[in-house]
Amino acid sequence: MRVCIVGAGYVGLVTGLGLADIGHHVTCVDRDQARVDLINSGEPPFYEEGVAEQLRTHGGERLRAISSVAHGVLDADLTMLAVGTPFDGEQISLRQIEQASRDVGAALAEKDAYHVVVVKSTVVPGTTESVVVPILEEVSNKRAGRDFGVGMNPEFLREGNAVADFMKPDRIVLGAIDQRTQDVMAELYKPFSDAEVVRTTPKTAEMIKYASNSLLATLISFSNEIANLAAQVGVDAMDVMRGVHLDKRLTPIAEDGSRLWPGILTYLEPGCGFGGSCFPKDVKSLIAFAEQIDSSMPLLRAVIDVNERQPGKMLELLGRHFPDVKGVAVTVLGMAFKPGTDDIRESPSLTVTGELVTRGAEVTVFDPAAHQPVFEVYGDQVRYANTLEDAVADADAILLMTRWPEFLGLPDVLRSQQRQPVVVDGRRLLDKGSAEVYEAIGL
Ligand code: NAD
Numbered sequence: 001m002r003v004c005i006v007g008a009g010y011v012g013l014v015t016g017l018g019l020a021d022i023g024h025h026v027t028c029v030d031r032d033q034a035r036v037d038l039i040n041s042g043e044p045p046f047y048e049e050g051v052a053e054q055l056r057t058h059g060g061e062r063l064r065a066i067s068s069v070a071h072g073v074l075d076a077d078l079t080m081l082a083v084g085t086p087f088d089g090e091q092i093s094l095r096q097i098e099q100a101s102r103d104v105g106a107a108l109a110e111k112d113a114y115h116v117v118v119v120k121s122t123v124v125p126g127t128t129e130s131v132v133v134p135i136l137e138e139v140s141n142k143r144a145g146r147d148f149g150v151g152m153n154p155e156f157l158r159e160g161n162a163v164a165d166f167m168k169p170d171r172i173v174l175g176a177i178d179q180r181t182q183d184v185m186a187e188l189y190k191p192f193s194d195a196e197v198v199r200t201t202p203k204t205a206e207m208i209k210y211a212s213n214s215l216l217a218t219l220i221s222f223s224n225e226i227a228n229l230a231a232q233v234g235v236d237a238m239d240v241m242r243g244v245h246l247d248k249r250l251t252p253i254a255e256d257g258s259r260l261w262p263g264i265l266t267y268l269e270p271g272c273g274f275g276g277s278c279f280p281k282d283v284k285s286l287i288a289f290a291e292q293i294d295s296s297m298p299l300l301r302a303v304i305d306v307n308e309r310q311p312g313k314m315l316e317l318l319g320r321h322f323p324d325v326k327g328v329a330v331t332v333l334g335m336a337f338k339p340g341t342d343d344i345r346e347s348p349s350l351t352v353t354g355e356l357v358t359r360g361a362e363v364t365v366f367d368p369a370a371h372q373p374v375f376e377v378y379g380d381q382v383r384y385a386n387t388l389e390d391a392v393a394d395a396d397a398i399l400l401m402t403r404w405p406e407f408l409g410l411p412d413v414l415r416s417q418q419r420q421p422v423v424v425d426g427r428r429l430l431d432k433g434s435a436e437v438y439e440a441i442g443l
Contacts, residue, residue, distance in 0.1 A: 001188055003027070004072035004079040006100045008035055008065055010046060010162065010277070010343070011120060011155050012082035017054040018166035020062035022191040028065045029072040039065035047342040047369045050163030069100065073107035073115070078184060080153070081132070082120040085285075091292070092124050092285035094131055101132045105139025108148055116149040116184045119202070122209050122282055124289040128152040128202035129177065149181030152202035154209035159276060160340025169195040175205025213282040214300055219267040220274045221306035227270030227442030228313065237270040237442025238428055244268065270442030272401060272426030273310030275337035275346040280307070310441070311351040314399050317424045317439040322397060326360035331385070331395040331421070333410070334402020335367040335374045342369040348426070349401040350377065357381050366391035368406050389413050395421040403427045411435065 001024045005012045008030040016026040030036050035045045042059045044051040055063075066072060073079050081104070083096035097119070104117055117136060119128045128151075133144045144150050152175035157165040172195050176182035182199055189195070198208070227237035245251055245268065251259045274280065283304055287297045322328045337347035344350055349365075356363050357378065365374055366385040375384070385391035388406060392398055392413055398421050400407055411434035414420060423435035432438055 001025075001078060002076040003188070004029060004069075004076035005120075006030075006069055006072065006079060006081050006104065007083035007096070007121070008032075008039060008045070009082065009084060010048065010159060011157070012080070013039065013045070014048065014051065014157060014162045014166055015080065015082060015120065015155065016063055017051065017058055018163070019188070020058040021054060021167065024062065024188070026058075026063045027072045027075060028063065029067065029069050030065065031067060033067050036065040036067050039063075048159065048162050049340055054163060069103035070107040070110070073104055074111055076115070077113075078116040078118060078188060079104055080118045080120045082155075085121045085123055085281075087281040087284045087288075091288045092281075094123065094127065097121060097123060097127070097132065098135060101135040102139050105136045108136065108140035108142055114148060114180075116151060116181050118151040118153050118185060120153055120155055122154060122213075122278070122285075123152075123206055124210070124285055125203050125206045127206060128175070133177070145178050149176065149178060149184060150202070151176040151181045151185050152205040153185060154205055156209070156212065159343050160338050171196045171198060173198045173200065173205045173208050175200050175202040177202060210282055210286045213279055214286060214303070216267050217274055217279045217283050217307070218299065218303050219264070220271065220279075221303040223268050223270055224273065224310055224441070225306050230270075231442050236432075240442075241268055241270065270428050270440075271310070272314050272352075272441055273307045273348040275344075275348050275350075277343060277345040280304070280346045311348040311355075313441055314348075314352050314401070314424055314426050315355055317441075318397055318399065318422070320439065321422045321437065324359075325356060328361050329364070329394055329396045330356050330361045331364045331366065331391050331398045332356070332382075333366055333388075333391065333398060333400045333407050334404055334427075335365055336370040336402055336404075339402055339404040340369075342367075342373055344370050344373045344377070347401075352399060352401065353378065353382065364391055364395065367402065368404055389417075392421060393417060394419070397422040397424065400425045400427060400429060403429055 003019055003024050004027045005016045006029045008028040016028045020026045038045045042055055081100050083100045086093050133150050154173050172189050174182050174185045230237035230240050245265050283300050287300050290297045332353050335344050335349045363382040364385050365382050371384050420436040422437045425440040
């Protein structure tokens with residue numbers, strides 16, 4: 001199939017490369033010319049495992065990038081909207097979706113053949129039918145369901161695992177306004193014959209995406225609330241959560257007596273909070289949406305509230321040893337919101353780093369992938385270490401914020417040097433005895 005993807009960000013480009021990999025011909029459209037040029041020169045515009053390899057294989061062959069939506073749509077059978085849907089502080093911003101819909105609508109006006117438009121971006125329930133469809137119809141002067149199809153196909157890929165997640169989907173949700181659209185969307189994903197397909201309405205598809213992310217965010221805040229109480233009553237939250245994990249509804253016992261340890265357990269561990277471009281934004285957008293329609297989501301409000309306090313817990317633990325951090329050499333290990341990506345959007349590390357800088361600490365940061373985006377925020381206000389050794393050599397304290405596997409080497413590095421900083425483990429990555437002075441969330 002010939003596919004046009006409007007928005008070549010994380011989702012658009014990973015989706016485009018995945019679709020190229022299964023044999024489709026993909027045109028990625030982005031309004032950012034620098035991004036288009038990078039993609040066409042074979043350079044991924046962001047760090048994500050597997051993207052560079054796929055771009056080497058498919059770039060210039062089955063995938064190209066351009067900046068004109070009209071050209072992309074005219075050359076395709078199906079167009080996906082994968083533009084950003086940020087939270088503007090009060091509600092989800094649909095500005096990019098509206099603009100992209102207008103651009104696609106204008107191209108549809110010039111096109112005779114049947115075309116399918118699919119919303120891939122995360123949008124609040126009802127958006128596809130009440131915002132995208134009216135714009136497409138008005139600008140194209142054509143009718144949805146007759147002249148073109150409209151669908152909603154949420155994306156579940158996890159940054160850091162995006163390529164693998166796209167190539168091995170656990171589910172494919174196809175929300176569509178009619179059967180014809182749904183069949184075209186099913187055809188697109190036909191090679192993923194093992195994946196469970198949910199055929200449904202656009203509104204249900206939109207809701208599935210929010211329910212999925214809200215559940216995961218809720219598990220994290222639940223674990224963190226339990227962890228904070230565990231620490232206060234003097235028990236280790238890791239022991240508590242391990243006892244919880246052993247419920248066989250979470251870790252089923254197989255026929256041969258062995259236990260299964262599902263990935264969901266990683267959301268049931270103590271930590272310094274969730275970040276990224278999805279969980280905080282999606283949960284806040286859903287709460288705001290509910291309130292607009294006179295509903296309320298007290299549980300999800302609490303999920304956000306607990307999460308926003310977690311970076312402060314790291315500073316509290318640091319404060320036990322350095323009540324005043326002015327002039328204290330603090331190393332922040334991990335700036336990306338999770339390992340495997342350079343994405344620092346809403347990362348708890350940003351909050352902590354900002355607070356340390358404001359309070360006058362001498363901050364060093366080390367992240368295996370994210371120095372460039374951090375530089376764009378903090379510039380020369382912090383020092384950027386090149387190696388783990390360099391990062392901790394002169395530190396008075398270390399805050400471990402991201403579960404990068406590289407940081408597992410910290411105990412060895414500390415053993416090899418005289419200076420013994422305070423280690424505050426925000427991800428419970430290290431053993432309790434792995435530093436002379438060890439503090440941690442939930443301990
Ligand atoms: P992003 O900000 O990385 O990328 C969006 C891209 O769209 C940008 O490159 C921007 O230049 C481009 N763009 C915006 N308007 C345009 C227009 N009118 N024409 C052409 N290009 C345009 O965003 P993202 O992280 O890829 O997220 C995209 C959507 O997918 C969001 O709704 C997000 O919530 C959702 N989502 C993201 C993830 C994730 O892990 N990042 C996972 C699942 C779903």
